Amino acid sequence: MKLSEFIRPASLPEARKALRALGPKGMVLAGGTALHFMPGKTTVTAVDITGLGLSYIKQKGDYFVIGAATPLSDIQRHRGPRWAMHEICRRISTHQIRNVSTIGGNIARVFPWADLPVVLLAMNARMVVYSGKEKDIPADEYFSSQPARLFRGGDLLTAVKIPVLKAHHGFGSVKATRNATAFSLVTIAALLELKNGVIKSARVAAGSGIPFPQRLKPVEDALAGKEASTAVFKEAAAAAGAAARWVGGEGMSADYIRQLAEVSILDALERAAEFARGRAA
């Protein structure tokens, strides 16, 4: 993507006004790491949102609120009671990329291999979109198709709200890669709510290896009401084939990727159950 102009608005309303005036010739720039790779012959004006106070992590009631321009490395280093976001952020690309790229940039325009949409779907996060005033959008609706649709009119993502995990909740994520810093082959995230060893509710999501991040409903259905045991997790993981259209690539067949997903689902569920039983995050 070619930049013809670069502006630094001083406030959110100013940024939105500029983006509305620019239309398709305007482009939000947060970390800017994805902009270098975006195709397109038309030149755009970069609207830098890093000066708008959108880089923070705080706990507000039942939610951790993460500003949209918070770099992934800050999320990775943050610690709080039953905080679970650091593991997946540590697995995204390299130290230098994590220092610059932001949570907002990762989920405002979703690439098939993006890891955070998977985690935020499983965690039932809420995305805060500014359109003159702020509005929360639940993850299922936000990720129902390409979120960039929400920002075409100059609106902006301002924050991500992640429910604070309760004592009987557990979270686990697994990213399968060829090497430590590579793009994901399969990413799985699982949130389990346990009561006396029984799974009260489950949210399981996948990304990479499928065209777009999504929840795996047949896997979730195979868990609800059952005992939180390895046998049950294995049976649920076996529903992966019915849950999504797995695609091959990089020399791997679709069937291989599905099997990789099954193993990763089992791992993520074991981690989530362990977390729910009291593993320190």
Add this chain to the structure above:
Amino acid sequence: MTKTTHTVSFTLNGEKKTFGTRPDEKLLALLRREGYRGTKYGCGQGTCGACTVLLDGRATYACLLYAMQAEGREVRTIESAGTFDNPSVFQKELVAAGAVQCGYCIPGMVMSATALMETEKVLEDEIVKEYMDGNLCRCTGYEKIWVALRKTLDRQAAAPAKKPAAKSKSSAKGGKK
């Protein structure tokens, strides 16, 4: 000659500077044409680490940063870390360990290690690997670089009062004279 349409001002190796640029110019390109050639162009797409510089003390890829993003910030390049005559402790250890073969990756390695040493107090292997995970070396197999870094860190841990060399060098700012 680069046709410039905009200006960008930032602190470079301790000195306030203003440069002509264009909105789509990468910080790496600006630095190199201004004479800061220690920062290398490797892949140009955020995977090798040869272009690593410090932005407000954090290691970043200059090839994935528009120069305009540096406005008002503090940028440090390898020229601030040490010179041929006055190398930093890590640079000395790299030479002593025989860890420099073609040398192309070394400026990036030194900058990532500088960020590590200036930021972290506990220098366990896990955290060291995290800071160094964005720097590739195609020659050495990493072992000797690791040995040199571990020696530097262990020495720093043994003498915590001593400041790392990177910040204080006034003789090594680099750039066109």
